Amino acid sequence: MDTKTMKAVVYNKKASPDRLIYQDVEKPAPGDNEVLVRIVASSVNAADYRSMRMGMIPKRKIFGADIAGRVESIGKNVRQFKPGDEVIGDLADCGFGGFAEYAAAPEKALVLKPAGLMFDEAAALPLAGVTALQSLRDKGNIQKEQKVLIVGAGGGVGTFAVQLAKYFGATVTGVCGAGNVEQTHSLGADHVIDYTKEDFTKSPEGFDLIVAVNGSTPLTAYRRLLNPDGVYVMVGGALLQIFKSLLFGWALSLGSKKMLSLAAKSNQKDLQFIAKLAEDGRIRPVIDRRYPLEKTAEAVRYLDEGHARGKVVLNIE
């Protein structure tokens, strides 16, 4: 391979059966405000397959939001990083590009990699970790000793949400399938409800904050579970859950209970916060499966099945 090309996984609408093709492409060149990162690991998010399905294709046709790698070179205005620095980043708001050997990223999309984490562990942090943080802290206004319910505790966002809610001092109940019960306990949840055995909406207990990461439970059932002044935050799940929350959340928020929807935004300060917690061992990424870059289509398909335990990562270098 010459120095002007790199391996990447490129979206090709006409390809079949997989539209994600491992191939040689032109290596990106960093702009004046950009950092060229040699990617060591990436991770897959629902944002990858959901954007793909909605026809929201990145300009370079390379998906992948999360990256962990080494700074190869920098643009002339870059101040925060130098070649050789180990970094992580979320490229979802700046054109994706993580399913590749190199990405050019604005410096504000990156922070230093937490020391002590492997690159693939670090690549699991950005999008899912920041989403969990923004749902609990910014939308949910989480407070110490609150009762918090995390629905969909077993996946990428859910595993961070459970740990962060504990970090913020809440009493946490996680809802997940049978295969994730032990893991959810091990992440610190005080109570775990296996949704295959028990209907959590029948819980006699009320909650101050509900974070709905997955599933498609009716909004009215969530509202019933909220304590007075309680807050429900829709993060994701079945399209029905997302649309209903966006359409009817305001109407169900007319009393003291609030029914909100999250649209996470990548943010350097929040990513720094998550990286520091991981470096200090206060949160840890849970990795279900690891794939090489050439098997990205398989990795995305696996995540799309909806039952990953924690994160699915790509080892690239």
Ligand SMILES: NC(=O)c1ccc[n+]([C@@H]2O[C@H](COP(=O)([O-])OP(=O)(O)OC[C@H]3O[C@@H](n4cnc5c(N)ncnc54)[C@H](OP(=O)(O)O)[C@@H]3O)[C@@H](O)[C@H]2O)c1
């Ligand atoms: N609003 C935003 O800004 C934002 C940002 C990021 C992600 N999202 C959305 O958040 C959702 C979750 O993302 P993710 O990365 O965490 O996905 P993920 O890792 O693919 O989630 C998989 C997990 O979901 C669990 N699950 C599946 N069906 C469930 C159900 N009915 N009840 C409870 N748990 C269930 C599975 O556990 P079991 O096998 O135990 O069922 C599995 O562990 C996606 O819909 C994504 O689009 C939204």
